[in-house]
Amino acid sequence: MPKQKILRVPHQLFEVNKKAYEPYVVSIGPYHRGKDHLKEMEEQKVRCLYRLLHWTNENVEIYLSAIKDMAKEARNCYSEPLDISEEEFLEMMVLDGCFIIQFLKDNLENFCYSGLLSTSIWHDLALIENQLPFFVLCQLLDRIPRTFFDSVGSTDPKRLFINAFLRAYEGKMPGLRVDTTYDADSMKNINHIVHLLHSNWHPSNKATNDENPLEPEHKSWRYIRSATELREAGIDFKVVKTKENEKSCLFDIKFEKGILEMPKVTIEDDTESLYRNLIAWEQLANGSPAFLTQYVSVMDSLINSGKDVELLCKKGIIDNWLGDDESVAVLFNRLRDHTTLYSRQFFYAGLFKDVNKHYGRTWNQWKAYLLHKYFNNPWAFISFLAATLLILLTVLQTIFTILPRQH
Incomplete structure (x- = not known):
């Protein structure tokens, strides 16, 4: 170099x-x-x-x-x-x-x-x-x-x-x-x-072998939904478990069988400064792999609000030392500002395609819609139950109205 x-x-x-x-x-x-x-x-x-x-x-x-x-x-x-x-x-x-x-x-x-x-x-x-x-x-x-x-x-x-x-x-x-x-x-x-x-900070050899960003089918991709939206579609989150004396790299993210598995990241007062300076190096250095910029892009996709941070904290993926979930959301959303991400060299292109494919299945989309619309608000949920009960009663009334005529 x-x-x-x-x-x-x-x-x-x-x-x-x-x-x-x-x-x-x-x-x-x-x-x-x-x-x-x-x-x-x-x-x-x-x-x-x-x-x-x-x-x-x-x-x-x-x-x-x-x-x-x-x-x-x-x-x-x-x-x-x-x-x-x-x-x-x-x-x-x-x-x-x-x-x-x-x-x-x-x-x-x-x-x-x-x-x-x-x-x-x-x-x-x-x-x-x-x-x-x-x-x-x-x-x-x-x-x-x-x-x-x-x-x-x-x-x-x-x-x-x-x-x-x-x-x-x-x-x-x-x-x-x-x-x-x-x-x-x-x-x-x-x-x-x-x-x-x-x-000296790059994905493990196994992760690099599993994901080849230069494969033809990975050269086009689109961003994934937020963590709460993915959860509503049936996608679960899990923190990477490592064996004793083993270490997981921050960039080793996997998606298998509807589970997005991610290493734990600790967010402290000086995290933003460290990340910003490493990202600046990735943006300025010719030929330097931009693994941190790409990882931040994944987190930027997953996090739209404090609710997404709260979910990832509960799953053990984020260890929040800032205290405020919204502050972590703002941190990741702003880290990507004015940075360039080359789509043909995107390490997580295959992972994004798999997640979007899972989310795009019709039943998962309906499930996400129902959970988001009716199950996040107790009054909406009660209205949903009342509407469902009304439909059932209407169907039963119709059946009992027809049955006597048939006899």
Whole structure:
């Protein structure tokens, strides 16, 4: 995969939710550098650098020299002209890179950051505009003495860095592959941390084999009905059950025998920001598989209101930490705004066709209509019973009227 620029979020995506792309506490790279609310963490970055230098007993000039030869290449990774001198840019690369490395090591050693600060930093490191070129981090990791990582039991700093980073996001990205092995060549293909996260989050091999979005019969499809409408048509929902030590990927959705089986998704305060930045990467990166955009499209179809969220919560598919079902509905409905979904590469095309085929059967449609019209409202249900009873009495009266004449 060719190197992608570190891009700005497109205006139309940014306008839907500006805060989702803004760092809380720390700027990484040039795009958010110098903002007032982030200046306090600049002192923390310097302290992290001093701690690293003190431990390694080295001078900062060694790290500046290590990055200097690649500074021009690193600068060209950013899509916008930067109003910063070459010297300032070089210092920023070293300061921000060493901060990330020290922060990761501190977390592995259970160093005492406040819970809120640590959570905020992890949030900021997964923002698409808040990135360093990955080769800068690799160069710093190569230059830092390996004994620096002895306390966390690693002889391979780059592998430690990658796997520790993936594990930090594992709980927020169900099915994220956390033990990926990268050789020197494949490591060169990683653009930045957001790309690292995205490239390790994809459907399981079984799901990929079961659903081939490029099959001719899957090249045209239409959206499915909401969760409550599907339930009224006799379609049930079930959370994926996994065996011990097995993990289900968020994207592994199945439909069999009238049951839509889905993995559990936890919706927290920072879920929208994480999803938005990963979706922005999918929209910007040429050739990048858009599995999250496609998953969100499934959820957008299933969720039209808080009632749909309530149903999926009852089935164990959504774990709602926002508290308000309507807020979750709005979240999924807005995540798809201004995104492109290529129909010929839609991973769930076959699943959508099967669900629509089941829903389209005449009896299921009548069942859904009756349930929706008469069984959601107690007064409507009573009216339905009264009307049914009246029809039965009319039929009986007609029968008894005819019978005497026949005798």
